[in-house]
Amino acid sequence: MASSAVTAMPHSFHHIPIPPMPRVRPPRALPGTVSPNTAPQPAGPAPARKVWVQGKWRDPASRAAKYRSQVVSAQAQKALRHKNHGLSIFAYFHVRTHQVVYSLSRVLQASQVLPQLLFHGKKTVPSGLRRDHWRPYFSVHFPSTPAGARAGLVAYQRLREFSARRQLSPDLDALRHTEETVAQWFKREDPIDLHVKMLDKKERPPKIGRVMGIGPRARKIMEQKATSVADAAFVLGLAVQDIKAWTVEELRDRTQDRLKYELGQKGKRRLLQIREVEKQKADEIAARQELVRKSGSAGLVALQKGAAEEVALEYGGRVGRKHQVSGLVGLKTEIQSLEDYDKELAKIEEAATDEEKKLLLNKLAEIQVLWADMRDGTYAQSWPDSVFHDDMAYAAQSSRNGRLNWSVHVAARDGTKPKHEQIEQLQQRGDVKLKEEVVSVREQEHQHLVDQAESEVKRIYRTETRFRVPTTGEEQKEYEQTRLQMDGEAERQACRTWQQKQDGQVHAGEPATTEHGSVAAEKLSEEQGLVIWRRQLAHRIYQERVVASEAKLRMAKAELLEARGERSQVERVKAEMAQAKPAYVDGSEAKEAQVVIPSSGSVGRVWNRLKTALHQVLLRR
Structure with missing residues (x-):
């Protein structure tokens, strides 16, 4: 029994808590001791993505680096x-x-x-x-x-x-309140709505002097x-x-x-x-x-x-x-x-x-x-x-x-630069850029007209002159000249063709009568003359548009040179345009004193003299 008591005694006592170890502080630095945090950066290249903070190389995202940055x-x-x-x-x-x-x-x-x-x-x-x-x-x-x-x-x-x-x-x-403030009061909203509010006594105009x-x-x-x-x-x-x-x-x-x-x-x-x-x-x-x-x-x-x-x-x-x-x-x-x-x-x-x-x-x-x-x-x-x-x-x-x-x-x-100089420079750059775009568009349009000459003439005839008849005196004169230029052999051949279409019984080698032939020749010459006149008119309109396109291209280039500040080049282009005579693509000279070609934009007094000396060509539909 005694032995059992002795065996159970250690398990019956409560454990005695061990006291914590006291914190041992580092020794204080003696006066004059240099802190390691203030050590200077060592000589030589710095490591990649590292900064020298508190005496050692640290990551820029570390707390010490952020605090040092602050x-x-x-x-x-x-x-x-x-x-x-x-x-x-x-x-x-x-x-x-x-x-x-x-x-x-x-x-x-x-x-x-x-x-x-x-x-x-x-x-x-x-x-x-x-x-x-x-x-x-x-x-x-x-x-x-x-x-x-x-x-x-x-x-x-x-x-x-x-x-x-x-x-x-x-x-x-x-x-x-003054007259100016009263006028501003009447302009602040729609006059009709304001008048209705004044009639309903919801709004009253201010009185001068109050x-x-x-x-x-x-x-x-x-x-x-x-x-x-x-x-x-x-x-x-x-x-x-x-x-x-x-x-x-x-x-x-x-x-x-x-x-x-x-x-x-x-x-x-x-x-x-x-x-x-x-x-x-x-x-x-x-x-x-x-x-x-x-x-x-x-x-x-x-x-x-x-x-x-x-x-x-x-x-x-x-x-x-x-x-x-x-x-x-x-x-x-x-x-x-x-x-x-x-x-x-x-x-x-x-x-x-x-x-x-x-x-x-x-x-x-x-x-x-x-x-x-x-x-x-x-x-x-x-x-x-x-x-x-x-x-x-x-x-x-x-x-x-x-x-x-x-x-x-x-x-x-x-x-x-000051504000006004910056604004002028930005405006000049924008103006030059706009002029360059205009020149590019004019060049494309002119090149398209020159390259597509045949198709463009056909398009003008098909859309503008196919059903057109001479109305003015000048157009009547041109139409009569076209009829007189028709060859006599072409007239006789046209008479035979017309007669064959009319009676349908004339054989291929049988000659036509004089009466029927003269009537047929007159009708055919009238229709054929209209067709020839319309085609000539379409060709002339095309030539005039080519000349106008070339003139617009020259003016656009001159405006671009002026926007860039190249005064000498502008004067040279102006002299060339004043001396040049307007001509068609085929080399024939255009008629003068008909109509002034419109410019691509207003450039002030510089172009007032230039417009008078520019190609004067009639733009017709």
């Missing part, structure tokens, strides 16, 4: 905005309501646009930002100096304040295209004065800093600390810009799509799949402008007379305004002398099927 993109966008903050103001207008909003970035951002859209009634403020509803209006570019950036930020604030002031406290006289209703008043207030240009002209006039004042103030501060630097050791140490902090910040921004330049190369993480497009639009590059971001085109120009700025400040400091200072200050205060449509600048009564206007480079090539991107402003230095 970090690099954020740094690139931050560096770009830090570099250009306040130097440019971009204005957009709504395609339907003509509202105008301002932005400090080329790409529309909801956080900047939606606060500028004030409430004027129901459905006047959108719930979100639709970039396809906004178009570039104009952009203002300030000098690439600290004073220019400061003036740009102040101008941006003033433009937004003026826009809000005009919307919140509009001119009451501008919101009253304040508009909620809907028309809201649309009138939201119309800001003209007022925004006037505000911009006034604000830029203030900005020019601010830039000059702040440039002189900056010069004074620099002089004071230099004097402090020269006075004592304490000021010297303080200025050195400030210079070191500024240099460290500049190096950090330059390193981030270097990431933008090297992005997409072998072994480095590419930027995200949005960041790459923003950087590419700023520097005029192309956004593609293989080559994410182009080199920073124009960066050397910007650096050179900053260096020139320091030199200009030195010149101002050393200038002897006030006139020289004034000229240099005016040069540093130049502001550029780029317009999508240069005619919009006439909304302002006057512009400051230091403001220069130019056409906006309106197109940016993106990777999406090479289409034009219309929702962003593009810098003028990116090499693209």
Whole structure:
């Protein structure tokens, strides 16, 4: 019994749980130890489809690579905005309501646009930002100096304040009905339906001098295209004065800093600390810009799509799949402008007379305004002398099927052509293509007429002249000449044939009587003359159509040369056409002074003299 108890004891006790092993943390890195995640990329070619992230080669689709791409993109966008903050103001207008909003970035951002859209009634403020509803209006570019950036930020604030002031406290006289608004009210729908509604007292026309209703008043207030240009002209006039004042103030501060630097050791140490902090910040921004330049190369993480497009639009590059971001085109120009700025400040400091200072200050205060449509600048009564206007480079090539991107402003230095030049070039290409198609069609038609001469004459006879009789005096004369030209032997043979058909009893060798023969010859000559005249008329119509086809072909070729811009060739063709005499295919000359051949299209005053000297051939049916 004791043995059985001893045997069962181990199975009767509960198992004691074993405590978990404590987590052993890796030893902390000592100060100064380089992390393996920051190891530089090794020398040599990069492996296929691999990027260097966190100290090792990784797949581009890995989490580490994606996270690194987000970090690099954020740094690139931050560096770009830090570099250009306040130097440019971009204005957009709504395609339907003509509202105008301002932005400090080329790409529309909801956080900047939606606060500028004030409430004027129901459905006047959108719930979100639709970039396809906004178009570039104009952009203002300030000098690439600290004073220019400061003036740009102040101008941006003033433009937004003026826009809000005009919307919140509009001119009451501008919101009253006028004769123009009343006329538009009567034209908004069918006059009969509107008259019926007025009789039923469902609609009442507005009265001149009364304040508009909620809907028309809201649309009138939201119309800001003209007022925004006037505000911009006034604000830029203030900005020019601010830039000059702040440039002189900056010069004074620099002089004071230099004097402090020269006075004592304490000021010297303080200025050195400030210079070191500024240099460290500049190096950090330059390193981030270097990431933008090297992005997409072998072994480095590419930027995200949005960041790459923003950087590419700023520097005029192309956004593609293989080559994410182009080199920073124009960066050397910007650096050179900053260096020139320091030199200009030195010149101002050393200038002897006030006139020289004034000229240099005016040069540093130049502001550029780029317009999508240069005619919009006439909304302002006057512009400051230091403001220069130019056409906006309106197109940016993106990777999406090479289409034009219309929702962003593009810098003028990116090499693209202004909008009106692009439209003229596209119209010229379309005109040349159309003229080439016309020439091809004319050549085919003319060649078909020449090759199918016999069949074409038969077709004209069968469809147009087979049952035709001479009606005019000229046709009667031609018909009589055709009858007189018939040979006498042919007349006698025709008489015998006619007599045999009439009585049916005359033998083959029996001569016909004189009376029957003369009647038969007269009837047969009349019918045979009509047939011959009709065939001659068909042949003449064919010849005239060949001449007309050749003339149209020459004119089409001349128009094509003019569309291509080959003036010398056009003059040569005009001289040949003026000297050439119209002739038929068989070599006979055509009759003159009958009818002018119609041209294939109007080409203006160039062809007014050409039409008078062109082949004049009568086109008959």
